[in-house]
Amino acid sequence: MLDVRAVGNDFLIVGCGGVGGITAAHLVxxxxxxxxxxxxxxxxxxxxxxxxxxxxxxxxRRVQAEVQSTVPDRAYDYVILATQPPDVERAAxxxxxxxxxxxxxxCFQNGLCEARVAAIAGADRVVGAVVAWxxxxxxxxxxxxxxxxxFTLGRLDGKADPRLDALARAFEAIxxxxxxENLQGKRWSxxxxxxxxxxxxxxAGDRLGPLLQHRFVRRLALEIMTEAVLxxxxxxxxxxxxxxxxxxxxxxxxxxxxxxxxxxxxxxxFNAGSPSLVAKHAMLLAVGLRYRRMRxxxxxxxxxxxxPAVDFLNGEVVDRARSLGIPAPYNARAREMVWDIARGxxxxxxxxxxxxxxxxxx
Numbered sequence: 001m002l003d004v005r006a007v008g009n010d011f012l013i014v015g016c017g018g019v020g021g022i023t024a025a026h027l028v029x030x031x032x033x034x035x036x037x038x039x040x041x042x043x044x045x046x047x048x049x050x051x052x053x054x055x056x057x058x059x060x061r062r063v064q065a066e067v068q069s070t071v072p073d074r075a076y077d078y079v080i081l082a083t084q085p086p087d088v089e090r091a092a093x094x095x096x097x098x099x100x101x102x103x104x105x106x107c108f109q110n111g112l113c114e115a116r117v118a119a120i121a122g123a124d125r126v127v128g129a130v131v132a133w134x135x136x137x138x139x140x141x142x143x144x145x146x147x148x149x150x151f152t153l154g155r156l157d158g159k160a161d162p163r164l165d166a167l168a169r170a171f172e173a174i175x176x177x178x179x180x181e182n183l184q185g186k187r188w189s190x191x192x193x194x195x196x197x198x199x200x201x202x203x204a205g206d207r208l209g210p211l212l213q214h215r216f217v218r219r220l221a222l223e224i225m226t227e228a229v230l231x232x233x234x235x236x237x238x239x240x241x242x243x244x245x246x247x248x249x250x251x252x253x254x255x256x257x258x259x260x261x262x263x264x265x266x267x268x269x270f271n272a273g274s275p276s277l278v279a280k281h282a283m284l285l286a287v288g289l290r291y292r293r294m295r296x297x298x299x300x301x302x303x304x305x306x307x308p309a310v311d312f313l314n315g316e317v318v319d320r321a322r323s324l325g326i327p328a329p330y331n332a333r334a335r336e337m338v339w340d341i342a343r344g345x346x347x348x349x350x351x352x353x354x355x356x357x358x359x360x361x362x
Contacts, residue, residue: 008032009077009170012098014091016043016067018135018297019108020082021143023174025052025063030173035076036067037095044069046141053142075100078167080129081117084301085109085312092117099125104163110194110297111312112187114156123156127164128183130154130190132243133175134294146293150175152242154183178243185240189248192228195314196221199334201296202308202341203356205348209292218284220330220357226252227328228317234324246283253277302342310338333360 008031013024016038027034038044044067051062071094079095081088088109099105105126107113118126133149151171153164158181168177180186197208200220204211211217229252232239241247257277298308314331321328333356340346 009166010075010100011035011078011080011170012037012071012076012095013080013082014071014095015082015084015087015108016040016047017082017084017300018137018143018146019131020080021047021052021137021141022054022135022145023080023082023108024065025054025143026174027170028052028063028065030170032170034065035072036065037069037071038067039069040140041069042140043067043137046139050141054145055142056144056146071095071098074098075103077103078106078170079103080106080108081113082108084297084306085111085113085309086307088113089116089120092120096121102163104167106167109309109312110198111191111309112184112316113312114183114187118156127153127155127161127167128187129171130183130186130242132190132245134291136295136300146295147291148175150177150243152178152180152183152186154180154186156183158182176243180240182238182240185238186242188228188232188237189239189245190242191313191316192225192232192248193242193245195228195317195331195334196224197294198296198298199224199310199314199331199338200353201294202299202302202310203334203337203348204350204353205299206350207292208294209288212284212288215281216357217353218281220353221284222251222253222280223258223330223360224314224334226258227321227326227331230326231317231321231324231328234326235320246287251280251283253280298338299348308338308342310335310342314338329360330356 011027011032011034013020014037016036024034024036047067051064053062076098079099081091083091105117105121107117107128108131114126114128130152134147136144136146138144164179171177229248239249301308314335317331318328341348
């Protein structure tokens with residue numbers, strides 16, 4: 001059984017991209033036993049030769065860590081799934097035999113992946129970790145923490161679990177940790193944010209800071225997030241703020257705000273007479289400043305020839321909206337554009353964002 005009092009536990013981290021690499025480095029430095037798994041030969045070779053090279057997080061340093069190309073034949077207390085969402089079910093099946101008695105599979109993915117993994121491993125063995133910080137891997141084995149923050153941990157059923165307490169203590173080496181009884185509310189709030197930030201960053205091909213300097217981009221973000229909020233409400237989800245972000249229930253546009261002609265054209269106007277709308281734009285400007293270096297993980301996946309996670313983000317909103325009879329044109333068009341980019345039909349550009357604003361309501 002997992003010893004929740006242990007100073008150091010055994011962690012298997014499946015996926016050694018930006019978030020997985022930063023997590024591995026911090027857990028090793030905190031005295032935990034960590035094994036990373038990557039199917040990328042370049043990452044495998046770089047980490048074996050030089051260790052995990054961490055930048056932008058307390059100075060540049062190298063952390064020696066074990067890394068393998070396949071899941072080792074041994075038992076682990078925690079298996080962290082740090083792959084992109086399209087790979088999460090495959091990763092869960094591969095890693096499940098390595099999960100020790102009483103151990104937990106931990107989902108790092110954006111989106112709503114816990115239910116998919118629970119169908120493979122059983123709900124009692126799955127927890128969600130909402131990641132409220134950013135990381136990138138500019139080259140194999142080199143990890144750049146692009147934004148500060150921590151985690152929100154929770155079970156699908158919202159129950160207390162001593163294994164969560166132990167995991168929280170371990171993750172405090174990375175950032176502040178909150179345990180929630182409403183994982184779905186946290187997940188949907190983060191999903192709404194990611195639908196906007198990741199999709200718009202992919203379509204434009206730029207980092208968050210420069211994008212959110214533009215008023216019409218902020219309005220597009222608000223439209224995308226509002227559609228997600230309406231779908232979550234339609235499913236009876238009680239939204240909760242994720243640490244380091246904003247209140248999605250408040251950020252969602254009202255019917256009056258959505259009726260204003262604010263999306264069309266490169267420099268659209270918004271209703272300056274609406275204090276709440278001005279405040280929402282100001283909030284997004286502040287987010288752009290804080291997370292200015294954040295880059296879309298979907299764009300990075302496409303550049304590496306991987307499948308983008310758009311069906312797990314905007315696609316979740318579109319599919320569930322359809323079943324509820326709720327329009328979601330901005331998420332639908334954003335999903336189409338990301339797939340066009342992934343298939344080589346279009347290239348990321350600022351003009352493509354303007355097209356999204358022009359065509360989503362047509």
